[in-house]
Amino acid sequence: MNRRRFLATTGLAGASLLAGCGSVQTQSTRAPPLVEGRPDATYRPTHVEGMGMAGMAEAGDYMVGLTYSYPHRFWTVTGTDAAQVDIQDGDSLHLMATVWDPETEMVLPVSAGVAITVERDGKTVDDKSPWPMISQNMGFHYGDNYQLDGDGRYTLRVRVNGMTERRLGAFSGRFGESAEASVNFDFAAAAVQDLSYEEFPETQGERAAVDLMEMSMLPTSQAPATDALPGTLLGTQTGSDGVYAASWLSPSDAAFLAEGESYLAISPRTPYNRVPLPMMSLDATVQQDGETAFDDALTAAVHPELGYHYGAVVPTDGSEPSVTVDVIAPPQVSRHEGYETAFLGTPSLSF
Missing domain, CATH: 2.60.40.2480 (Periplasmic metal-binding protein Tp34-type)
Structure with missing residues (x-):
């Protein structure tokens, strides 16, 4: 992509603009x-x-x-x-x-x-x-x-x-x-x-979504596919129609971790199109060998491979954890039609 190219009037094929004088x-x-x-x-x-x-x-x-x-x-x-x-x-x-x-x-x-x-x-x-x-x-x-x-x-x-x-x-x-x-x-x-x-008179209201639009000059806003997330995938769960992927990273997966640390990453996204769900409040509890290794709020974060997610550094011996995530507040983002009734609940999820 030519990042410095300037487009003043070019748009999608067959796309233009509604005038202010429209009735x-x-x-x-x-x-x-x-x-x-x-x-x-x-x-x-x-x-x-x-x-x-x-x-x-x-x-x-x-x-x-x-x-x-x-x-x-x-x-x-x-x-x-x-x-x-x-x-x-x-x-x-x-x-x-x-x-x-x-x-x-x-x-x-x-x-x-x-x-x-x-x-x-x-x-x-x-x-x-x-x-x-x-x-x-x-x-x-x-x-x-x-x-x-x-x-x-x-x-x-x-x-x-x-x-x-x-x-x-x-x-x-x-x-x-x-x-x-x-x-x-x-x-x-x-x-x-x-x-x-x-x-879409025949299909409106169905449990589905229209495809993401592609523009040559803009990237597509999608969360990483679950099989592309770094670390060990603990699983995916659905709550209030949001899809949540949980990944567990060790120092060998992430250079920002020190020895004796792991990283829990929760990646929420929409169904069908994997659009990230930002501006949420999530709490998590991490159990290892019957003991609580973490019990606190997750922090919104960005990482080139994890994308936009919610995570925490957890002091750990590296063994596989049991994770519970509570949605305290759903995504505080506005929605276009088709999303306005989704992602408004506060589910609890287990991985």
Whole structure:
């Protein structure tokens, strides 16, 4: 991938952008009625929307890609409750930021957040801290509906805050500082006709998911396959529709461990697409030979091979453990349609 290439107007084939002057009636046709009797799980949504590229730039240690779609409804999460956010009259587009490591191309959920300021002719048009979000076809990103001021050239200024997550392995010492980037974006109302849009009247509501979208300029936000996780796989469990993989690492698996230490890594992801589930609170208990080796909260962390996960260093003799994980708080991320009823429980899992 050419990391320095700048795309001002290029998007997916058949993808463009909804103009701010679109009528409420036009916008409502892009949001069909929700599925009745939705399951408390991942389900196939009523429709999917195309996504176009607004631009990309380096921001310190990060690479940032800015994409857009139609304004659309989504759900914010507080605790175990999800609240719907509807399309507003003046919304022009759903603007999204994807943040990743340019060396490994791993998408990085940054719990400290992202801010996007939209400017035109040196004046601020809209200024928000977009929500951390998961989408079946768009993966993990930061997104919100923004209001622009007609056709023309805009400057999108992005601030990525420093990561508070533990950085391990080759990520140690990186991503701790905030950084900023900006791109120029040519907005054209006529491009609305080119945005791809597909409804699923026959399969909406089924226990399934649409495929992740692929863009040549952006990496895909997926957790590692379970057979690719380093260390010994203790197993996988499903709770509140989330899939949890537990891996147990020794010093021979991870250079950040000292002799007499092991590392417990819990990697939660969505079913079907393996989108990481960040911004959770997990507790764990580790038993070895009938004794408790660890009983505390797990820490959110990133590692090139483990991906985004929750982990802890455990003093141990190296024998195989018995692990119990309690979900204290589910993922505090907003959701696009198809995920808004899933991952809201607080299960207990045993490995």
